[in-house]
Amino acid sequence: MKNAGKKLAVSPVIWLDYMDKYPIGEIKAILDLADVILPNSQMEADMLVDKLDLPKNKFVPVYNAVEPKVFLNIDKTLFKNKYGFDKYILNVANIEPRKNQITLIDAMQNINIPLVIIGHIRDKEYFAECQKHIGYASVHFIEPFQHNSPELLSAYAGAELFALPSTLETPGLAALEAAAAGCKKLVITGIGSTREYFKESVSYIDDIMNKSELEKIINSKLSDQGSNNLSNYIRTQFSWENTAKMTKYAYEMGSGEL
Numbered sequence: 001m002k003n004a005g006k007k008l009a010v011s012p013v014i015w016l017d018y019m020d021k022y023p024i025g026e027i028k029a030i031l032d033l034a035d036v037i038l039p040n041s042q043m044e045a046d047m048l049v050d051k052l053d054l055p056k057n058k059f060v061p062v063y064n065a066v067e068p069k070v071f072l073n074i075d076k077t078l079f080k081n082k083y084g085f086d087k088y089i090l091n092v093a094n095i096e097p098r099k100n101q102i103t104l105i106d107a108m109q110n111i112n113i114p115l116v117i118i119g120h121i122r123d124k125e126y127f128a129e130c131q132k133h134i135g136y137a138s139v140h141f142i143e144p145f146q147h148n149s150p151e152l153l154s155a156y157a158g159a160e161l162f163a164l165p166s167t168l169e170t171p172g173l174a175a176l177e178a179a180a181a182g183c184k185k186l187v188i189t190g191i192g193s194t195r196e197y198f199k200e201s202v203s204y205i206d207d208i209m210n211k212s213e214l215e216k217i218i219n220s221k222l223s224d225q226g227s228n229n230l231s232n233y234i235r236t237q238f239s240w241e242n243t244a245k246m247t248k249y250a251y252e253m254g255s256g257e258l
Helices: 024-033 042-052 077-083 101-107 124-132 150-158 173-181 194-198 211-223 230-237 240-254
Strands: 089-092 115-118 139-142 161-164 186-189 203-205
Touching: 024 042, 042 194, 077 150, 089 150, 089 173, 101 115, 101 124, 101 211, 115 150, 124 139, 150 173, 161 173, 161 211, 173 186, 173 194, 173 230, 186 194, 186 211, 203 211
Parallel strands: 089 115, 089 161, 115 139, 161 186, 186 203
Antiparallel strands: none
């Protein structure tokens, strides 16, 4: 492509927490060729600059986003009525080790609220292990809904708390959607770029494999009022319209039009 005189834009979506996990030479070679790099956050950009010795002026952060109008006038009772829940803690994610549902299930053993997990079973062995860990917890696995379906939006909006204690998120589209839908209490991983998106509006778990710490953070979050401004903040700051504008700016910069 470069030999043909074409400009190259790269969206890496990578978090170099452990350098030995990745083909660093290949990654750096591609990013060296890029005319512009579009990470999901400034944190991702700074990490790539630092670890791969790349020039800062190549980077234009382009954030993940939601469609604001989708998250207005949601029926909070639809999901509860369909499945018979009063209160519940929600996790929306593929069922796999990276999403860390086993630790979440372990943390729920002494919390007297059902845990609802909505997602594809990406790893059947991990799903089987999840079931073995249920113990005294009330855990309900529900097959995924179509994206932005009324049932999924209602599940987000009606949740007492949304939990996403993954091993890594940049920042987790499900967390953005839960917040946009009106869930006021979120407990999410601190590993990745989540803090750049959610600031102080949510609670973070950094020791993601520590079930006792996760239980403590969930209980603490359940007892507070949550964030009344979170939904509007996410819908305003992280809209696809804003993301499209930044993408256009990045392409213009990479093509030399600016």
